[in-house]
Amino acid sequence: MRPTSSHHAFTLPELLVVITVLSVLTLLFLPAHASGRNKSQRILCINNLKQLGIAFRLEDQGPGSAAERRRQWTDSSHYYQWFLSYSNSLSSPRFLVCPTDRPQRASPQTWSEFAAPEARNRAISYFGVTTADETRPQIPLFGDRSFEAQPPLPAFSYHSPKAVMGSLTGDSELIRSNVAWTPDAMHRGAGNVALSDGSVQQLTSARLGASLTTAGSPAITLIQPGNAPD
Numbered sequence: 001m002r003p004t005s006s007h008h009a010f011t012l013p014e015l016l017v018v019i020t021v022l023s024v025l026t027l028l029f030l031p032a033h034a035s036g037r038n039k040s041q042r043i044l045c046i047n048n049l050k051q052l053g054i055a056f057r058l059e060d061q062g063p064g065s066a067a068e069r070r071r072q073w074t075d076s077s078h079y080y081q082w083f084l085s086y087s088n089s090l091s092s093p094r095f096l097v098c099p100t101d102r103p104q105r106a107s108p109q110t111w112s113e114f115a116a117p118e119a120r121n122r123a124i125s126y127f128g129v130t131t132a133d134e135t136r137p138q139i140p141l142f143g144d145r146s147f148e149a150q151p152p153l154p155a156f157s158y159h160s161p162k163a164v165m166g167s168l169t170g171d172s173e174l175i176r177s178n179v180a181w182t183p184d185a186m187h188r189g190a191g192n193v194a195l196s197d198g199s200v201q202q203l204t205s206a207r208l209g210a211s212l213t214t215a216g217s218p219a220i221t222l223i224q225p226g227n228a229p230d
Helices: 012-059 066-070 076-084 099-104 172-178 205-213
Strands: 126-129 140-144 147-149 164-168 179-181 190-195 200-204 220-224
Touching (some): 012 126, 012 190, 172 179
């Protein structure tokens, strides 16, 4: 006689138990996965800023340097030109886009693509301090573009359609009280900032304000890229 085979089908209660277990495992896994992804994105962002700090130290020295030219800017639309001057030190414009910001930014693969009108400031994830130099090593140089300043300071905004430029001047307490990372900041309530000494720090809003007011300068001129072509 041929052996008989029995096939056990799941009963409805058993199926519900399996679905419940899978749902619980998914809920347990997703936060860990998201946390790991956020940490990885933050590390890549820090690496981008380190590369920009190195390029700054290599390219911004001497007469006729990019530093001298940008101090004469009066229009934020020139911002992308700062990074074009780094093209000999940066292998790719990809260092200008933070992974958490990538869906909002243009992502050129070459410097010629970066210089095209549809890219430029839209392919940059970081604010820049045009008055930064090596003589003031603790002054912020670049940082996540999700920084904002509220009136009476110049109104920098993460969601500005075009790049914005202005100087932070006045009472230190006024600056500390009116600068912050935006509620939808790229790194959840904190931000990465490259200093002129080549280091990169992760700052809260309070520490960002302190950094901007202890830089030893009566005025710090910043540019923040916007969300539309300039």
